[in-house]
Amino acid sequence: MLHTIHHWRALMNAIKKLNLSWCESKWLFRKHSFNKATNKQWACLQNSVRLYVRRKYPINPEEAEKLPVFQYASSTQPKWRVYVWGVAEHGALGVNLQLKKSREPISYLQKPVRTHFAEQHKIVDIACGYGFTALAADTRENAKVFGFGINTDSQIGYHAPRKNHPLQLILTPAPIELPLADIPNTRVINVAAGRAHLLVLTDKEGVFTLGNNAYGQCGRQIVEEEKYSGSPIIYNIPHLNGTKIKSIECGQDHSLFVNENGEVYACGCGADGQTGLGHFISEWQPCRVLGDIEGENIVKVSSTADCVLAINDKGEVFGWGNSEYSQLLHEEIQQINTARYLKKCQGLGKIIDVAAGGSFCIAVNDNGDVFVWGYGILGKGPIVNHAKEPTQIPTTLFGRNEFQPDLQIIAVSAGIGHFAAVSNNGDLYMWGHNRRGCLGLGNVKDQFFPLKVAVGAMVKKVSCGVDHSVALCLPFI
Amino acid sequence: MVYVSKAPTVWNLLKGVVCIYKPAGITAAYVRKILLGNICRDLCELETRPPASHVFIEGNPSTSLNVHVSPSFADHPLVVGPRYQPDDFRCTWGAPIGKNISGVFVLGLNEGNKIVKNLHMQRPTRVFRLKGLLGQATDTYFSDGKVVEKATFRHVNRSKLDTLVASIQAAHQKQMFHQSGVDIQSQTAYELAVQGLIKPANSKIPILYGIKCIHFEPPNFTIEVQCINEHEVYLKTLVHDIGMKLHSVATCTSIQCIRYDSFTLEHALLRKHWTLQHLMDSMSESSRLLKETEADKRQKSAFLVKSDMSRLKAPVVNNDEIETLY
Numbered sequence: 149m150l151h152t153i154h155h156w157r158a159l160m161n162a163i164k165k166l167n168l169s170w171c172e173s174k175w176l177f178r179k180h181s182f183n184k185a186t187n188k189q190w191a192c193l194q195n196s197v198r199l200y201v202r203r204k205y206p207i208n209p210e211e212a213e214k215l216p217v218f219q220y221a222s223s224t225q226p227k228w229r230v231y232v233w234g235v236a237e238h239g240a241l242g243v244n245l246q247l248k249k250s251r252e253p254i255s256y257l258q259k260p261v262r263t264h265f266a267e268q269h270k271i272v273d274i275a276c277g278y279g280f281t282a283l284a285a286d287t288r289e290n291a292k293v294f295g296f297g298i299n300t301d302s303q304i305g306y307h308a309p310r311k312n313h314p315l316q317l318i319l320t321p322a323p324i325e326l327p328l329a330d331i332p333n334t335r336v337i338n339v340a341a342g343r344a345h346l347l348v349l350t351d352k353e354g355v356f357t358l359g360n361n362a363y364g365q366c367g368r369q370i371v372e373e374e375k376y377s378g379s380p381i382i383y384n385i386p387h388l389n390g391t392k393i394k395s396i397e398c399g400q401d402h403s404l405f406v407n408e409n410g411e412v413y414a415c416g417c418g419a420d421g422q423t424g425l426g427h428f429i430s431e432w433q434p435c436r437v438l439g440d441i442e443g444e445n446i447v448k449v450s451s452t453a454d455c456v457l458a459i460n461d462k463g464e465v466f467g468w469g470n471s472e473y474s475q476l477l478h479e480e481i482q483q484i485n486t487a488r489y490l491k492k493c494q495g496l497g498k499i500i501d502v503a504a505g506g507s508f509c510i511a512v513n514d515n516g517d518v519f520v521w522g523y524g525i526l527g528k529g530p531i532v533n534h535a536k537e538p539t540q541i542p543t544t545l546f547g548r549n550e551f552q553p554d555l556q557i558i559a560v561s562a563g564i565g566h567f568a569a570v571s572n573n574g575d576l577y578m579w580g581h582n583r584r585g586c587l588g589l590g591n592v593k594d595q596f597f598p599l600k601v602a603v604g605a606m607v608k609k610v611s612c613g614v615d616h617s618v619a620l621c622l623p624f625i
Numbered sequence: 626m627v628y629v630s631k632a633p634t635v636w637n638l639l640k641g642v643v644c645i646y647k648p649a650g651i652t653a654a655y656v657r658k659i660l661l662g663n664i665c666r667d668l669c670e671l672e673t674r675p676p677a678s679h680v681f682i683e684g685n686p687s688t689s690l691n692v693h694v695s696p697s698f699a700d701h702p703l704v705v706g707p708r709y710q711p712d713d714f715r716c717t718w719g720a721p722i723g724k725n726i727s728g729v730f731v732l733g734l735n736e737g738n739k740i741v742k743n744l745h746m747q748r749p750t751r752v753f754r755l756k757g758l759l760g761q762a763t764d765t766y767f768s769d770g771k772v773v774e775k776a777t778f779r780h781v782n783r784s785k786l787d788t789l790v791a792s793i794q795a796a797h798q799k800q801m802f803h804q805s806g807v808d809i810q811s812q813t814a815y816e817l818a819v820q821g822l823i824k825p826a827n828s829k830i831p832i833l834y835g836i837k838c839i840h841f842e843p844p845n846f847t848i849e850v851q852c853i854n855e856h857e858v859y860l861k862t863l864v865h866d867i868g869m870k871l872h873s874v875a876t877c878t879s880i881q882c883i884r885y886d887s888f889t890l891e892h893a894l895l896r897k898h899w900t901l902q903h904l905m906d907s908m909s910e911s912s913r914l915l916k917e918t919e920a921d922k923r924q925k926s927a928f929l930v931k932s933d934m935s936r937l938k939a940p941v942v943n944n945d946e947i948e949t950l951y
């Protein structure tokens with residue numbers, strides 16, 4: 149009701165009718181918060197304002213016919229939008245477009261902000277690394293991937309507007325020109341980002357890798373004392389033993405590839421066994437991951453730090469890598485270097501999506517139920533911070549109740565310290581450590597149970613980095 | 626079947642809670658006036674107290690005097706007025722209802738006032754059916770106002786409306802967690818949130834627990850809403866906001882309350898039934914309903930209890946089954 153009083157004169161008239169003292173009326177006039185329902189005097193104001201419209205002349209129906217019919221703008225085709233939030237100082241949000249001397253750059257964004265970049269390019273995939281973001285665009289031009297954020301290891305490519313001075317921090321989306329053989333027809337279908345390296349998957353020409361290769365995570369031979377800053381090297385892995393690469397994933401310092409047969413290949417740092425190759429050394433050449441997944445048709449692989457989870461088409465979960473927080477096996481083994489079938493996830497139903505975070509894991513089954521385990525803010529209140537077995541997060545927190553019995557979570561994602569879950573309605577729920585607003589809830593406080601993020605669009609994919617998050621969305625209309 | 630012909634007997638029985646169907650376009654106070662007027666009219670038609678007897682001594686004192694006992698004129702209904710008048714009754718409501726809202730309206734008579742007030746203090750939820758018209762916006766958010774804007778609505782379809790409405794519901798869900806009255810980072814907040822649906826700590830903040838589009842035939846659409854702490858203008862602005870979010874405009878054409886706590890449309894008396902006999906039946910049915918759902922024992926609960934939600938599924942019907950009360 150109060151939002152109908154826009155003009156200050158009408159407000160003054162309304163306050164005068166309340167017969168308050170001079171001080172009270174002045175205070176009330178200054179207080180521009182119209183939504184303070186707790187304020188008793190605003191409640192009185194509500195009651196003292198007319199709830200009907202006083203008309204001088206009766207309504208003439210012919211005037212309605214003479215009114216012009218307005219057409220509001222609407223998206224013509226499914227236009228993909230990109231929303232970003234979290235820490236902006238390192239440029240990973242791409243919002244600090246120009247550093248003017250008079251204006252302070254944005255330090256962090258607590259709420260999702262829509263990027264202008266997605267309005268000019270058709271974005272098909274997003275990836276958040278440690279302090280940088282990569283967007284894959286569907287174009288026939290040369291620049292099919294754009295990145296912004298930290299570029300100390302050339303993970304976003306070589307950008308030197310001034311000769312021999314490559315940029316270490318990129319604040320606006322910069323194009324990464326891949327050395328494609330067939331530029332107009334090859335399309336980028338996937339991007340994956342790790343701590344300091346980036347993987348780009350194309351439909352015809354395999355995987356392109358760039359960035360840090362100190363552990364061989366780019367899939368090429370490790371060169372001693374190679375200088376990664378300002379390095380223009382983009383390496384191509386066209387196929388894996390003749391098979392086409394279907395999907396990619398990056399952990400902290402390792403890379404994972406899934407080919408069309410459902411086999412998983414890995415390369416990079418193996419100190420925690422995250423490559424799953426049976427040893428604890430770095431390996432530059434992508435080799436098949438050993439263990440229980442041999443012979444399985446792996447559908448999805450997920451890794452953010454050094455724990456890796458994979459699901460096959462039957463919904464069974466396999467894992468390898470770091471298990472310091474008992475994420476993987478019942479036994480107290482801290483590093484597992486071959487893929488093992490997780491008995492923990494046996495009774496959870498058919499798992500359709502998994503995500504491995506820094507010290508925790510999350511899985512969702514085909515019924516839309518979410519299970520978490522590991523250490524950290526798991527999403528079951530402030531008391532529960534360690535769970536050795538998968539525990540379900542109550543579905544009432546995601547909004548499933550008598551009024552919405554068919555609500556399901558369809559996708560999950562995890563960053564180093566926080567979680568994200570996407571429902572079938574297009575709602576995004578986030579919880580965990582709130583590093584300078586990376587949860588997007590409007591404050592910097594940690595969130596101990598899932599809470600919906602007000603994005604303003606239907607979220608289709610979300611990617612979580614260390615201290616920022618990016619979502620790929622469709623508009624409602 | 627007990628037939629009572631004496632008005633004083635009925636007067637003593639007139640205490641309880643009455644559930645009536647309020648017509649749209651008249652205020653709650655006017656409804657109360659009509660109701661009390663009807664009760665008084667019906668009571669006066671029954672056998673009322675006869676006028677008191679008076680000893681008449683007539684005649685010439687010097688010759689002979691006639692003494693007879695007759696009904697006193699000072700007590701005759703045509704002199705002092707009808708035996709039962711609206712002022713003799715105490716009638717009030719717990720949940721306020723706006724002028725343009727029709728539907729279930731619960732009133733208390735005499736001793737029933739306390740029951741109705743206590744019932745409302747527990748803040749039960751109400752279910753409304755809001756009918757909207759796309760393409761027009763008026764200055765009062767209702768169809769009785771002057772049209773101020775017209776917009777296209779050809780692009781609006783059922784699936785867009787459904788996704789928008791689901792998103793509104795999720796946003797209110799989140800608000801509900803924030804309004805629980807405890808710090809959201811505490812264990813108590815988590816325990817409350819897990820329970821499901823919480824009543825807001827502040828009784829002036831409206832929360833929509835459930836919204837669904839049940840009928841869509843452009844430009845008309847109907848939305849069913851289960852809410853708490855709402856008011857008439859809030860529901861009208863809800864329809865308007867839905868229109869804005871759909872990149873069009875909408876006005877509300879009718880608001881019908883179909884449920885209040887455990888009182889549904891089946892229990893509500895139509896205008897033609899606002900007579901003494903039907904009101905007495907309604908009172909007995911209401912007392913039975915309140916006893917069944919244990920209205921007096923729900924005071925301590927901060928959550929929506931089963932009886933608040935048990936009947937939501939019934940009113941949600943398909944397009945074919947909707948009855949339009951025109």
